[in-house]
Amino acid sequence: MRLIIFGPPGAGKGTQARLLEDHRGLTQISTGDVLRDAMDQETTLGKKAKSYVEEGELVPDELVRALAEQAIADEGYDDFVLDGYPRTDQQAEWLTEFLEEHQTPLHVVLRLQVPNEELVRRLSRRRVHAETGETYHLDHDPPPDDVDPELIVQRSDDEPDTVRNRLEVYREETAPLASYYEDRGQLVSVDGTGGIEDVYERITQVLDELE
Structure with missing residues (x-):
């Protein structure tokens, strides 16, 4: 199965993509992870991306596109869930063209919908370890008792x-993707x-109907 999962910051895209990977055998393709891996492994694309990152510049869309397409090709163009790509209509059009070239169109695009104030609450409860960078959530994944609270x-x-500003940027830049994929059915x-498992159950119901 080939699908995209998208939604605003804090909607739980990454969490649900990982569950789909664990329980349904789909490979989670997160462009952020793909970018970091390429830079760590110093691939040709990774070296190009690193030159932008080191200069504090955004990695160009064309380079992100190449990384995403390579990751999809590495999975044999099937059994993947895209998380964080595409983000714009142009990227969506590129992805459609790429998959159609390989006769592997998407099965479904899942949009996670969560009210703004719930998103603000979720994201404002996130915390990070100042030294290790490990991420926690005060509600769902609190730091262990033996960790110094000051860190x-x-x-x-x-x-x-x-967070509210980030959500506004999302509404302006990424939300129009819904219209693009809605027009394509x-x-x-x-x-x-609700809970993580509740959301996952709703997603599996959609996927079960498609199979």
Whole structure:
């Protein structure tokens, strides 16, 4: 099965993609992870991306596209869930063209829907270990008791006002993807509220109907 999962920051895309990987054998393709792996392994694409990152610049869309396409090809063009790509209509069009070239169109695009204030609450409860960078969530994955509380901090981009700004950017830049995939008859909206397992159950119901 070939699918995309997308939604605003804090909607749980990565969590649900990992569950699909664990329980349904789909490979999670996160462009952020793919980018980091390519830089760590110093592949040709990774070296190009690193040159932008080291200069504090955004990695160009064309390079992200190449990394995403390579990751899909590595999976034999099947049994993957894209998490974090595409982000724009242009990227969506590129992806459609690429998959059609290999006769492997998407089966479904899942949009996780969560009210803004719930997203603000979720993200503002995230914490990070100041020394190790390990991420925690005060509700779902709190830091262990033996960790020094003074080392558990809130990132500036997880503060409520910053989260609201991030959500506004999402609405402007990424939300239009819904219209693109709705026009293609591939979009299915999923209620992203409630517990992690509740959301996963809703997703599996959609996928079961497609199989």
